[in-house]
Amino acid sequence: MTFKMQFVGILVIVALCAGVLMAQKWAEDSVHYSGQFGNLMFGVRNDTLAALAGTDGDLAPFQFNASGALYTAETSGATIAGDTTAIQAALEADGWTVATKAINVPAGATTELVGTAGTGKKIRVVGLMGVANVAGTVTLKSDSTAISGVIPVTAKGGWILSPIPAQNIPLHGWCETAANKDLDITTATCEFDGMLIYATQD
Numbered sequence: 001m002t003f004k005m006q007f008v009g010i011l012v013i014v015a016l017c018a019g020v021l022m023a024q025k026w027a028e029d030s031v032h033y034s035g036q037f038g039n040l041m042f043g044v045r046n047d048t049l050a051a052l053a054g055t056d057g058d059l060a061p062f063q064f065n066a067s068g069a070l071y072t073a074e075t076s077g078a079t080i081a082g083d084t085t086a087i088q089a090a091l092e093a094d095g096w097t098v099a100t101k102a103i104n105v106p107a108g109a110t111t112e113l114v115g116t117a118g119t120g121k122k123i124r125v126v127g128l129m130g131v132a133n134v135a136g137t138v139t140l141k142s143d144s145t146a147i148s149g150v151i152p153v154t155a156k157g158g159w160i161l162s163p164i165p166a167q168n169i170p171l172h173g174w175c176e177t178a179a180n181k182d183l184d185i186t187t188a189t190c191e192f193d194g195m196l197i198y199a200t201q202d
Contacts, residue, residue: 043070049156065154073156087126087163090172096124096199103130105185105192110141114183117200123183124176127197131158136190142177143184153190163197173199 043062044052049071053060063071088098105111114123125140125147132138132153140148153159161174177183183198 046071047155065157067154069154069157071156087172091124091126091199094172095202097202098126098197098199101196101198103128103185103192103194103196105138105187107134107136107187107189107191110144110184110186112182112184113196114198114200116180116182118180120179121201122176122179123181124173124199125161125183125196126173126199127161127163128174128194129158129160130192130194131156132187132190132192134190136192137188138190138192139186140175141184141186142181145178145181147175147177150188153192155190158192158194 041062043064045066046052046063047066049063049065051060052063065071091098101113103113117123130138130153132155135153135155137150137152139146139150151159163173185192
């Protein structure tokens with residue numbers, strides 16, 4: 001077995017064993033090229049997220065759910081923010097008022113997110129983010145009528161309907177209720193908690 005340090009341009013070869021590349025390091029901002037070598041990173045499939053290290057400070061592998069998605073967690077007190085100024089201005093110019101509301105939906109229930117806006121007025125979903133405690137599904141509704149598909153969510157996972165720039169979609173949002181109807185959400189199995197950005201007609 002032969003070990004040596006070798007510099008080849010910006011590539012640093014840190015070990016060779018019988019002519020076989022054992023490890024390599026690339027400089028920051030290195031350009032990718034076809035046929036480039038790399039190290040395969042493994043993780044652990046864990047359908048129910050759980051600690052795999054004995055104590056704080058121990059090494060642990062990445063964990064993935066049954067669909068192959070990497071588990072991540074929002075930092076406590078963190079804010080997910082973006083520039084929604086143009087979206088809000090476009091909606092207000094069309095006669096809508098934008099507001100936000102926390103979402104705390106129990107499992108296996110239909111919950112009113114926003115009450116009726118008034119005779120002839122609709123409620124529009126501009127943005128939404130949420131996380132489930134266990135695997136289940138979530139459906140947005142105009143009273144009892146679905147206005148979204150049945151959206152699956154994994155345990156400790158979630159999804160985001162990010163506000164869309166006004167020029168990219170005629171509604172300046174994702175979906176809306178019929179006139180004079182509640183905006184409701186139905187969960188199956190899971191609780192669902194997050195934040196809603198919505199607009200109501202003036």
